[in-house]
Amino acid sequence: MTNFPFGFGAGGDPGDPSGQLPLFAELQKLLSWSGGPVNWELAKQLANQSLAGNSTIVSPADRSATVEAIRLADLWLDDATDLPSGIQTIETWTRAEWLERTLPVWTSLCDPVAARVVAAMSSALPAEQLEALGAGNPLAGIMTQIGGLMFGAQVGQGLGGLAQEVVSATDVGIPLGPQGVAALVADNVAAFGEGLERPAEEVRLYLALREAAHQRLFGHVPWLRQRLLDTVESYARGITLDMSAIESAVQGIDPMNPESVQEALTGGLFAPQQTPEQEAALRRLETLLALVEGWVDAVVAAAAGDRMPGAEALREASRRRRATGGPAEQTFATLVGLELRPRRLREAAALWWSVTEKRGVSGRDAIWSHPDLLPTAEDLDDPLGFGEKAEGFSAPDDLSELDGDAAAFGADPAPESVPEAPEDTEPKPPESDAAG
Known part of the structure; x- marks a missing residue:
């Protein structure tokens, strides 16, 4: 049986052309995206598919526990830093809610490099090959949209993985959520505590301390949030892509064969080529992220002090998690060529x-x-x-x-x-x- 891309099938009798209409209709829907260089509709669809059955509803008890933990954390931080609270709202997110709430920032981070890919894809196929499709063909516009489609698929798969790992709105060192909103992802907080042999309340409070500390820094250093996002965008805009690999992949696509589209999506086309300028930009970003994370680690250690018996064990677990990297860092590296793991x-x-x-x-x-x-x-x-x-x-x-x-x-x-x-x-x- 034929496997079709993006999780949908043709339906009906494979030998009956009319049975292919659902497939064509779905493809046309995907290819009608006009909202930018990344097909975010497809990205959200794939990310949510990966979360099916993996994003449980947050109970009232969990929401109450998060509010109490973040409020207590913010109180403890008063003794560890002169920066006042940066929290305006406290929320508890499901994995699906994390995806929805952070999507605007991901859009600003991913669109610059995606725009370069889309431009490359749209110019890679010879004009005569496009003309051969015919103006009336329902797939005639596929090659002008294929770049956004491919990047949307990759982003969606990546964000689906991220949603199952991050524990808070600021967990990757960049403020992904709305300004002033402190949030924990309940399922991932529980997963972080597995095997640490510490009470769940203590694990939640430690992660709340980190989230509240990030919020103080981002809330009261006016230039910091935008500087981080601008530095990532600056890096992305200067990325050099392997244009010959993109051209070869595009020319190998048969628009009438969905399987050829699927193969192109998994071709590893987006590995950026580091230039000296890009290495310098990466160095700037890594330093800024290091300083943010180091400050947070310092004030959280001071705030927890003797108040939390397992503070040092939780601190070490958090360091190891950031230092070794995980799906979050690997995904971001795939999307825009950045590895958000601590180097210094x-x-x-x-x-x-x-x-x-x-x-x-x-x-x-x-x-x-x-x-x-x-x-x-x-x-x-x-x-x-x-x-x-x-x-x-x-x-x-x-x-x-x-x-x-x-x-x-x-x-x-x-x-x-x-x-x-x-x-x-x-x-x-x-x-x-x-x-x-």
Whole structure:
């Protein structure tokens, strides 16, 4: 029996042409997408198919427990950072709700590179081959839409995997949810705690601490959220693709044969080719992500302190999870060529630890007042040295609005500069770090 792409079949008698009409109708529906370079309708369809039976309804008890955990976490963080709460709303998401709530940000992240792929696909097939299809053929428009179709399928499969892994709205180090919304994904929080031999309430509270800490940083460092998204977009826009591989795959497609479309979807066409410019952009992004994750790790460790018996075990589990990567990082790497796993975890952790030792909590948090004050990739080469240098900084009077008077810190304002590279971190002296 013929297998058709995207999970639908022809129906009826295979020998009867009229039996193929449901297939053609579905293909026409997919190919009528005009909302951008990624067929997000197909992406959502495939992602939701992968979640069928894997996204349970959140019980009232789970919703109540999440609210209590995040409120308590936010209270504990008051002692660990000068940044005030960034939470406006608390939610508990199913896996399907995570997909729906984060889709707008995924759109902004994936569309730039997808636009390059779509342009390549639409120009790869010779004009005479398109003309051979005939203007009245129901599949005549397939080649102008095939790029968005292929990328939509890949994105959908990736997001379906992500939805079964992430534990919160900020779990991949980028703010994916609506601003000010702190959220935990109930099924994935439970999965994270399996095998750790810690009470479920403690696991939930630890992950709530991480989510609430991210929300403080993204909520009260005005430039940070957009800087992260812009840096990812900048990387994506400069991606170089293997145009010859795309052209070969497209020319091998028979628009009248759905199986040839399916084969093209699994051809691995989207592996980006790193250029020196792309490596530099990746380094900037990795550094910024490392600094974010390192700060979160530092304040969560300080807030949990002696209050949570299993805090250190949960911290180590979180580090290992980020350091080894999983479907989340692998999927993102497939989509836009980025691996969101920590590469300089120990260095960034040691840097924030050193700054806190030299300047205290207020001095550490004041570094976020302007992007020019943040450590660079070179500073991560000598994290303890940055702590010494930071002693010369003077903090602004009001850390609740870190808009950035760079002159007060001995730096020249340069709003357009972008901080440099890795992504996951852990604020402990180097000798005590066990991640990676």
